[in-house]
Amino acid sequence: MSTSGSTSGSTSGTSRLTVAQALVRFLAAQYTERSGIRQRLITGTWGIFGHGNVAGIGQALVEYADDMPFHQGRNEQAMVHAAVGYARQSGRLCAQAVTTSIGPGATNLVTGAALATINHIPVLLLPGDVFASRPADPVLQQLEVPYAGDVSVNDCLRPVSKYFDRITRPEALIPAALQAMRVLADPAETGAVTLALPQDVQAEAWEWPEEFFRERVWRVAEQMPEQRDLYDAVRAVRAAGRPLIIAGGGVHHSRAEHVLGLLAEQTGIPVASTQAGKGSLVHDHSQDVGGIGHTGTATANQLARTADLVIGVGTRYTDFTTASGTLFDNPDVRFVNLNIAGFDAHKMGGISLVGDARVGLQQLWDKLREHVVDTEIIPAHRVDPAYEMDYREAKARWEDLVSQAYAVPDEKMPPTQAQVLGLLDELVTGDDILINAAGSLPGDLHKLWRTRSRDQYHVEYGYSCMGYEIPAAIGVKLAAPDRPVWALVGDGTYLIMPTEIVTAVQEGIAIKVVILQNHGYASIGGLSEAVGGERFGTAYRFRAGDGTYTGDPLPVDLAANAESLGMRVLRAGTVRDLREALKEARASDVPTCVYVETETADTVSGVPPAQAWWDVPVAETASRPSAVEAREEYDRQARARRRHL
The missing domain is CATH 3.40.50.970 (Thiamin diphosphate (ThDP)-binding fold, Pyr/PP domains)
Structure with a gap:
């Protein structure tokens, strides 16, 4: 610079x-x-x-x-x-x-x-x-x-x-x-x-x-990696039998999507994405295998477990991406990390390529194409066809699960959260931008959402900050005034920071806010149950006779709240109502809110469970059976943790 x-x-x-x-x-x-x-x-x-x-x-x-x-x-x-x-x-x-x-x-x-x-x-x-x-x-x-x-x-x-x-x-x-x-x-x-x-x-x-x-x-300089490091990376790619690319946010920041797609198409190397990197390849790209890590797809995570080479591009390797150090368990796995920040490029050991993602990927692909060295023709590199067939079939199986989660057997019933995403999936084009940051939605979106453009998927998961969505949607709309911008929020997030609705109304910034009411911190409630916390303090309910928050749901009307701040509000009680409300909101030229109460029971949500572990420490000693059982499972998973040096 x-x-x-x-x-x-x-x-x-x-x-x-x-x-x-x-x-x-x-x-x-x-x-x-x-x-x-x-x-x-x-x-x-x-x-x-x-x-x-x-x-x-x-x-x-x-x-x-x-x-x-x-x-x-x-x-x-x-x-x-x-x-x-x-x-x-x-x-x-x-x-x-x-x-x-x-x-x-x-x-x-x-x-x-x-x-x-x-x-x-x-x-x-x-x-x-x-x-x-x-x-x-x-x-x-x-x-x-x-x-x-x-x-x-x-x-x-x-x-x-x-x-x-x-x-x-x-x-x-x-x-x-x-x-x-x-x-x-x-x-x-x-x-x-x-x-x-x-x-x-x-x-x-x-x-x-x-x-x-x-x-x-x-x-803004487009820094080139050291050539010696680049040659080491090329040798590692050519020697790998099951390579996997992990696309992080740096792919978007450097506008490297096109060259990443070209490299993946020509080499057959599959591409998994972090939350920040999702959309680096559109969902129907032949080499896209979806999200990776704790909230990722079964396809990407199985490829990560068997990969002998992981090529990280613009990723920080957070605990969600690495499944808290348990995901890359091939004993022979090696890493190549391309990142503009040296601090991130040197993570996980292996070969560090410090440089711009677009320039680095272009140089990598140039050296993997057919070329001549001392009169010897070095053929273009491509993975084994059997490997390609393997991950493409696995991706097709995952897509079937996505379709099942989106399926609507009865349009007269309240929708599940997955069905809300499915209805949006039917409606949007590559012009639409979806914004989310916290709760259970990031996990569902990372697993299920079918990205149609490089910048459609805007999930802030570096800090996963509740309250981000509505103000961020305003900022995005200011930068992209001609595109539909959706802020997807649960009731917990909405209650933390609805204030900028007033700004959107004042300035005529036509964002679309979808409020999913499930009466509490559903994501943390599920996590609490899984780690022996028994969903303590996570529901928005009255106290019951025993003092716990297990009474009736609170009579909070978030739609009325949004309306009182000046927003146009569309209420949806059923799948059919929601489909029409989303269409109306997308066509609206004023700030518009779609409010829907979702079905929350896990048995009907249809979202596949986590495909990889996440390290959330569990009480080492406890008298309650739920905590004792959770600790046993924690110890079992933690034994697979590995430091890549």
């Missing part, structure tokens, strides 16, 4: 501006460029104003309203989620800023910042801070730390930021702002970037060099 020189304007003289005005003007002149395409880096600012930023950043955004679009939010965490959704849909080449007041407004950013950093998505955070000059001590909302006078609540953002600085003098903004842009535009380092702005410094004026405000283009 590098910067280019000035493209317009004077580079001499000075301008007297406040720190906040200078920052906004600076941000409006920053661009990214990749493959010759230039875009604004910071395309807008989200904000909630209080005494920490109202007269600083707030005034500056008024001053430069034509240069920096503004979006009014309702919750600080949600504003970060919206900015993350926007940046992800924009391929990480465009980002948005989020400004808050000091105190609780700033600390509300922490969850969103963690989500952005974990998922490697750029977002600029501009929280207000306490007075740098300390005219009164403490001021309203100031955290007093007796042993350190330079600590504020904004220091909570340090561990979840990829870059952090506190601007205590005007001139300090210049190096800090440049470093902030560098990190935001760096595909290996990007995440949340925080510039904490003391409220007095925001409003302080200074003579700024015009050079600071020139247009800068941050070129």
